[in-house]
Amino acid sequence: MPSVVCSDASSDPLEPLFFPRAVAVVGASAVAGKRGYKAVQGLIEAGYRGAIYPIHPREEMILGRRCYRNVEELPGEVDLAVICTPAATVPGLVEECGRKGIKGVVVIAGGFRESGPDGERLEEALLTAAQKHGVRVIGPNTSGMFNLTIGLDLLGLRGVRPGHVAFISQSGNMLLSLVLEAQYHGELGFSIYVGPGNQTDLGFNDYLRFLGRESHTRVVTMYVEGFRSGQRFLEIARAVSRHKPVVVYKSGATEAGKVAARSHTGALAGSYSMTVDLLRQAGVCLVQQSDEMLPVAEGLAAWNAAPGSRVAVLSDGGGQATIAVDRLVEAGLSLAPLEEGTVRRLASILPPQASLRNPIDVAGASDDNPAILAECLSILAQDDNVDALLLVGMFGGYAIRFGEQLMGNEMRCAETFAEWRKKHDKPLVVHSLYAPIKPPAVRRLREAGLPVYASIEHSVRVLQALAERGHHLRRCSEPDARHVSPQPCVREVFLRAAQEGRNPYEHEAKVALAAHGIAAGESVLMRAPEHVEQVLERFGDRPLALKIVSRDILHKSDAGGVRLDVRGREAIVESYESILASCRAYAPKADLHGVLAMPMAPKGVEVIIGMVRDPVFGPVMMFGLGGIFVEVLNDVAFRAVPMTRDDAESMLRQLRGNKLLHGVRGLPRVDEARVVDLLLQVADFVRAYPEISELDLNPVIVHEQGYAIADARFLLNPNVLPLEGEE
Known part of the structure; x- marks a missing residue:
């Protein structure tokens, strides 16, 4: 059997798929233009050095190669089969490939889960057959793959130069665009291409991990419409980018998820800008115009x-x-x-x-x-x-x-x-x-x-x-191996809130933060006018902020539930009663738990710190300037958890309005090191409590001496709640 030059990833389970010793073309065709014809033609014209086995029930020869009637007739060992037959035939053919010992299949046909319930059941049958025999699947509904370093071309694209740029693309037309651009350019070449298709078995994460180790590839380039396991992708991209550039063109900016969000952080999460931030955090080079993909890949391949x-x-x-x-x-x-x-x-x-x-x-x-x-x-x-x-x-x-x-x-x-x-x-x-x-x-x-x-x-x-x-x-460095143990008192807060069918109140959220060394500030809960004595005993004549505490009123200011710079017994009682009256008028059926009194925060810059558990990328931290900067301008930065100190520092640098942190127009210069410490503390906190689906510290007043958390809000995940007595 002709030899095939292998990569440095010889122990990788994907090695037989990208460096196969022999390839079977199931559904090979003698009709020019058919995929079964182009696959055989591509292998021959690209000079594939392994054995080529066309499979056709009636043809004797295709393009000078002997045909076999079915998979069982194949001689010797075959590593890869490309299946060019209709979707309905695929599960049975994968079963045959598995019995023959074929290690991987490329499934070209569409008509699987992307086509509806019947296709979804067909795809499940395909995966069941593959897993039964340990067969790895590229596709289905894939544009195909090639490895030009060994002449393995299953697409039949002519004039593609071998080179050092690998490409993973959810669009076959994007591959064609880059190939044509490279041909016009004159010298740039490709190593490996793969279209993930439906990613029934193998997906972006598997291909990126493999190409990160593959010796012929200097740069991995990707066209991505969406991730299925974004958190794992970030981990792999962080590892690969340390020794090999990764270039991503991410399309499909979306507003999905914002309608149901109930916090500032949740409203801004799930955005295209969030995805961009997280990919850059992992060391990925983002291109935001399609015509930048090839130039950037070429430049990184040349100079790294x-x-x-x-x-x-x-x-x-x-x-x-x-x-x-x-x-x-x-x-x-x-x-x-x-x-x-x-x-x-x-x-x-x-x-x-x-x-x-x-x-x-x-x-x-x-x-x-x-x-x-x-x-x-x-x-x-x-x-x-x-x-x-x-x-x-x-x-x-x-x-x-x-x-x-x-x-x-x-x-x-x-x-x-x-x-x-x-x-x-x-x-x-x-x-x-x-x-x-x-x-x-x-x-x-x-x-x-x-x-x-x-x-x-x-x-x-x-x-x-x-x-x-x-x-x-x-x-670049690994996130610090900081471990934060959950505290029983915090779990009790979450359990009590869950039993009452609500999220933690603000003062409860601050108690939870304080249990982990995060300075959340003192407060007194007033549930009757006479509680003014407790307020005065705790805070004396300091100016106070009073805020409604209610499970039903999330945006306190809209309900008239906030009074600022309140001083003295009479003013406190009047503000307490006024807040309750305003909130009853705003939401007559709302459950009003009380009014929270706390010292006014010192003068400084308002920022927002948040966390959301994104369904794709997992826990994600957000940092931004408060007020109009977050409400209108969306001047925020995102980073995936866990974070390094450099990740946190870069969030401050990224903001367009970051000069406000340096002391302008009468504002104090912010202690940025304390803000960075706070970001890392909050990131560690949310790692300890999967019960928290969203966290909002808004606003946090940052100043020369540190910070003051003026408001704190947690949203609990009803599917992840602590057990009573859990530690």
């Missing part, structure tokens, strides 16, 4: 990461240099401040009219000597302040623009660039006006694996991705 975000721009024209600088700043990158020695060395080879401060404009010096660009870039690469370099202009087109006599000079410059990776570890990205027509110098750069783009925007996006990945690799 940049040591920082400081970029040196070298240009042969001022206009494009200005555009590049605008895009760099918008992308969060910075212009590298050049060392004086660098400026002097540039001055020694460039004309007097050249601009020697970043961005550098050679002022026409390259028009008759393109090789001077290589000299300039070599000087810039030696500057310790430079993390990456961007060449913008007409490189590759000098001989076209100014005369063929420049061809030799330009090609020598291209050869110098081609050797760049051997001499420098700083990424070089090239923008060329002439990239679309592929002149020889541009082709040489691409052959050498250097990224070249016709778009300044794509060039900058690649530099941004390299800088983000560099930051991730410098800061």
